[in-house]
Amino acid sequence: MAVLAMTTSDSSFDPGAFFQFDLAKGNVRARGGSRVLVVTEGVLGPLINTAVSNGDLTAIRSLGSQLAHIATTSMNAQPNAATPEEVIGHAGGVMSLFGWGRLRLEHWGEALVLHVEGIAPLDDDNLAVAALLGGLFSTLCAVEVACVPVAQTGRYMMVDPRIAEQVWNWSKEGESLAAIASKLVATQR
Numbered sequence: 001m002a003v004l005a006m007t008t009s010d011s012s013f014d015p016g017a018f019f020q021f022d023l024a025k026g027n028v029r030a031r032g033g034s035r036v037l038v039v040t041e042g043v044l045g046p047l048i049n050t051a052v053s054n055g056d057l058t059a060i061r062s063l064g065s066q067l068a069h070i071a072t073t074s075m076n077a078q079p080n081a082a083t084p085e086e087v088i089g090h091a092g093g094v095m096s097l098f099g100w101g102r103l104r105l106e107h108w109g110e111a112l113v114l115h116v117e118g119i120a121p122l123d124d125d126n127l128a129v130a131a132l133l134g135g136l137f138s139t140l141c142a143v144e145v146a147c148v149p150v151a152q153t154g155r156y157m158m159v160d161p162r163i164a165e166q167v168w169n170w171s172k173e174g175e176s177l178a179a180i181a182s183k184l185v186a187t188q189r
């Protein structure tokens with residue numbers, strides 16, 4: 001199966017002066033003025049594990065949506081009018097800037113797969129990153145998507161939320177990314 005990857009090196013995202021540190025007031029602001037709290041992965045991990053065990057990653061998905069809005073404001077065009085390279089470049093730049101890892105887009109046949117390198121070890125199944133990506137790309141694409149972690153590879157298959165559970169089951173059963181992509185093509189016929 002051929003894999004085509006787009007990386008954030010194609011981006012014109014400018015991280016310069018993105019964060020403003022005001023020590024006198026005790027706050028950090030992102031470009032555009034929103035306040036940011038800097039939290040270590042050691043603090044965030046237990047919060048995320050609690051959210052995962054409660055089955056509610058809504059807050060992380062909302063964070064993904066917020067990151068999408070930041071990426072959109074840094075682009076020259078709206079995401080639906082931009083090139084895929086520009087969208088991935090800006091989304092990846094924002095993800096990296098906030099410490100969520102380095103993003104690439106891969107095509108596995110007809111399947112779109114997001115590859116995130118350098119993921120913080122927040123939860124065992126990487127569901128937090130999946131939720132973040134789901135919120136990010138649902139907002140960027142203006143259509144609801146789910147991003148399903150595939151076999152502890154740092155890869156997330158972007159799918160319609162109605163089939164996300166089936167894709168997750170295949171992944172948990174040990175199916176490879178190529179096998180899952182093939183199964184999806186077979187079910188569409």
